[in-house]
Amino acid sequence: MSPTLFAQVLDPAHRADPYPLYEALRRSPVSRQDDGTWVVSSHAAIARLLHDPRISSEDLPDPPLFRWTGHPIQDLLVRPIRSRIVARHRPFIFRDPPDHDLLRRHVMREFSPGRVRRMRRETEAITGALLDRLEGRAAFDLVEDVSYPLPVTVICDLLGVPREDEPRFQGWATQLATALEPNQRTDAANAARNEAAFTAISDYLRGLIRERRASPRDDMLSGLAAGRDGERMNDYDLVATAVLLLVAGHETTVNLITNGILTLLRFPEHAERLRREPEIAPRLIEELLRYEPPVHYRTRLALADIGLGDATIPEGAPVVLLLAAGNRDPARFRDPDRFDPDREDNRHLGFGGGLHYCVGAPLARIEAEVALTAIVRRLPRLRLLDDPPPYRPGASLRGPRRLRLAVEAPVGAAR
Amino acid sequence: MSVAAGSPPRRIVVVGASLCGLSAAQALREEGFSGEIVLVGDEPERPYDRPPLSKQVLRGRCGPDTTLPCRPDLDLRFRLGTAAAGLDPRARRVVLADGGTIAYDRVLIATGTRARPWPGDPGSGPLHTLRTRRDAERLGARLADRPRRVVVVGGGFIGCEAAASIRAMGLDVTQVVRETVPLVQALGDAVGAMVAEVARGAGVDLLTDRGIDGIEAAGGETAVVRLDEGRRIETGCVLVALGAVRNVEWLAGAGLAVSDAGVRVDAECRALTPDGRVVPDVFAAGDVAQWPSAVYGGARLAVEHWGNAVAQGRVAARNMAAAGGPLARHDHLPDFWSHLYGLTVKLVGVPDGADRFAVVQGTLRERRFVGIYGAGERTVAAVSVDSARWLPAYRAAIAEGAPFPPFTGALDQPGFAPHPLATA
Structure with a gap:
């Protein structure tokens, strides 16, 4: 018997083009996989579950790891207590209301219109500097030279993490992002690596939060640490939130930018159009979020039996909301496999939906708009050196690991 | 299944130039109707949006011009500032208050509702209602003079929204509600009690379970509100928010099933006679229409909701434009929203x-x-x-x-x- 469709989605062999598998999954859009996971792949069913209060984001706690270190106080006291605290103060993407709402509200307040406007100017400056460094190069890797450093620098500036410390948590962020991949999460060795990474990044951030509390600056970490209107999150939630923002800043927008250039080079007429009409950038980004979203699925838990059409997802079942499949659902989008920035009523699921709708969406939009527009303008003649490119292992946070491009015309100096 | 009558209409008259009428007109064009569309309205303005009038407009967050977007290519003929005074389904014509008549092939009744006035309210002086743009302008101008106290009469949505907006402007507000809590008819006692608590917390002097014996003009813009318990409140502005009255009087004698509850229609938005037969080529939608709801086992509903005005107007339009073929049904589940405090x-x-x-x-x-x-x-x-x-x-x-x-x-x-x- 062949592996179930979703097992094939998880298989790296299908990373470059999972869309035929999604099409096959949509034939029974709410379907049980062999391991008891339910995969939801039609736009209508996903949209419905995103707003269903019987769907929890507090997925089952990972099995406790018990590694005997030989130190009784550590093994019997410190570690169990710490694990319990960490489990209770998970980042708000893994929390339900009412806690989720309180934590999210703190972050939303920090995304003030003024700060978002400033981030646009900073994003333009950072992009310009990154592209300046490409001058004279005949070929480069978009991921290493632009897609990765851009959002990382932006999130560091936004949070108030010194840019020079960034190399220290690159590895931590990549490690922690594996928490979104179901097959990685059940792997005990990977869970241990996650715990170690979380401990390291938390220690780093705790130190920084202490500094920001002592001498606040105009950054999000200072704002979150100080709280507003007499409300302040506790330090465990604060660290978890900061880790979440850092990881999300490292691991998602990179895919949006890389997928964007990959798509524009596959359909050069749209690159040409963006060059001529930069005002279409917002629409083009929305279509990109539909066509090649940076996050392909999210996992939830059914709190009760949920009837959806002919299927009933049983209480306690893990539920995979296959956002990227909903985005290609012909019942919702006409000609869904066509990249069409002029698409009307483009209600894609690229940022999810409902109460967990991506909190960083405004920032991601700005970064992608600025980056794609600047790249097509300053590098009008790029050529893909590998198509398809090699992909990173994640099936949820899906994107190229490398995107090697040949420069067929010099980089202009002007921004 | 109901099927449309055979010949395509050439002129469709929409009586009521508001959200419902405009939604219907737009849907008619989307359905490919290329004939003439006439919108008749008693107010002089192009169709405008009403929900902001008791909120953003009242608080001065936006001006009173809430004209709804209307694409020029809709090619609509407006007869504004003239109320409809009669309908003659046999002759297929609408009679206007100025004596004119307009012949139609199909007509949509979308005359909505008006604010229920205080008995004997002359429409000037210290008494106000809040339904039209002119109401909002007059009330806004009065509030700009910062009257010493505003009395809001009524505990429905308009009364509560207005009390919240006026209080947010920093004015003293007394809200007099006949029921035990505000919004009790719409939302029940538990939610009403919460709203009462919020209103009082915001500094509204909320008087519940209280009737009004009379409102006396005290010269100029001042009035005295006499409560049934004997208390007298001197005020510079009274907002009467006692609900709405359906604009159906002009349909007297037309042979339609009409009552205070509205114009009876079937699920296809076609007007009915008192014995339940379809009146040819007469449709009704929006606040004025009372339709059988499939969701509620055929119970007749008439709601004053923004969403229903749009949805029902569109269904009516589809069926008016249809020439043969099955008719669409209005199976809308009513919903609405409000912003309070x-x-x-x-x-x-x-x-x-x-x-x-x-x-x-x-x-x-x-x-x-x-x-x-x-x-x-x-x-x-x-x-x-x-x-x-x-x-x-x-x-x-x-x-x-x-x-x-x-x-x-x-x-x-x-x-x-x-x-x-x-x-x-």
Whole structure:
């Protein structure tokens, strides 16, 4: 018997083009996989579950790891207590209301219109500097030279993490992002690596939060640490939130930018159009979020039996909301496999939906708009050196690991 | 299945140039209707949006011009500033108040409602209502003079929204409500009590369970409101918010089934005679129409909701444009929203006839919750306060005729503890 469709989605062999598998999954859009996971792949069913209060984001706690270190106080006291605290103060993407709402509200307040406007100017400056460094190069890797450093620098500036410390948590962020991949999460060795990474990044951030509390600056970490209107999150939630923002800043927008250039080079007429009409950038980004979203699925838990059409997802079942499949659902989008920035009523699921709708969406939009527009303008003649490119292992946070491009015309100096 | 009459219409007259009428006109063009569309309206303005009038406009956050966007290529003919005075279905014509007539092939009755005035209100002086743009302008001008105290009469949505908006302007407000709590008819006693608490917390002098014996003009813009318990409130501005009256008087003698509850239509939006036969080529939609709701077992509904005005106008338009072929049905589940004291209140379904209420997510105390209304074994409506993102799940359940409660096991859910519901 062949592996179930979703097992094939998880298989790296299908990373470059999972869309035929999604099409096959949509034939029974709410379907049980062999391991008891339910995969939801039609736009209508996903949209419905995103707003269903019987769907929890507090997925089952990972099995406790018990590694005997030989130190009784550590093994019997410190570690169990710490694990319990960490489990209770998970980042708000893994929390339900009412806690989720309180934590999210703190972050939303920090995304003030003024700060978002400033981030646009900073994003333009950072992009310009990154592209300046490409001058004279005949070929480069978009991921290493632009897609990765851009959002990382932006999130560091936004949070108030010194840019020079960034190399220290690159590895931590990549490690922690594996928490979104179901097959990685059940792997005990990977869970241990996650715990170690979380401990390291938390220690780093705790130190920084202490500094920001002592001498606040105009950054999000200072704002979150100080709280507003007499409300302040506790330090465990604060660290978890900061880790979440850092990881999300490292691991998602990179895919949006890389997928964007990959798509524009596959359909050069749209690159040409963006060059001529930069005002279409917002629409083009929305279509990109539909066509090649940076996050392909999210996992939830059914709190009760949920009837959806002919299927009933049983209480306690893990539920995979296959956002990227909903985005290609012909019942919702006409000609869904066509990249069409002029698409009307483009209600894609690229940022999810409902109460967990991506909190960083405004920032991601700005970064992608600025980056794609600047790249097509300053590098009008790029050529893909590998198509398809090699992909990173994640099936949820899906994107190229490398995107090697040949420069067929010099980089202009002007921004 | 109902089927449209054979010949395509050439001129469609829409009586009522408001949200419903404009939505219908736009839908007619989307359906490919290329004939003449005439919109008749008693107000001089192009169709405008009303919900902001009691909120953003009153607070001065935006000007009183809330004209609805209207694409020029719709090619509409407007007859504004002239009320319709009669309908003659046999001769197929609308009679106007200025004596003119307009012949039609099909007509849409979308005359909506008007504010119920205080008995003997001359429409000037210290008494105000809030329904039209002119009402909003006159009230806004009065409030700009910062009268010493504003009295709001009535505990419905307009009264509550206006009291909240006026209080937010820093003016002293007394709201006089005949019922035990505000909004009790619309949302029941539990939610009403929460709104009362919020209103008082915002500094509104909310008087409940109180009638008014009379309002005396005291010269110029001042008046004295006499309460039934004898108390007299001197005020520089009285807003009378006692609900709406359906604009159906002009249909007297037309042979339609018309009452205070509106113009009776079938699910296809066609007007009916008192004995239930379809009146050829006469349709009705929006606040003025009373339709049989499939969701509620054919019960006749008439609602004053923005969403219904759009949805029903569009269904009526489809059926008016149709020449042969099956007709569309209006199977809308009513919903509306309101903004009060910084809270967003949304309701789906119709709680009329409900006898039970339960908070199913969040808590009343935190003023962030979803509540459901039960009639017998069925969930008939759900209300949310600052939790609207869950409503789609409840909406789907209500439309499918779900039990009470529709489901259990939801997150952020207190123990299920239904209460008897009082709506008076």
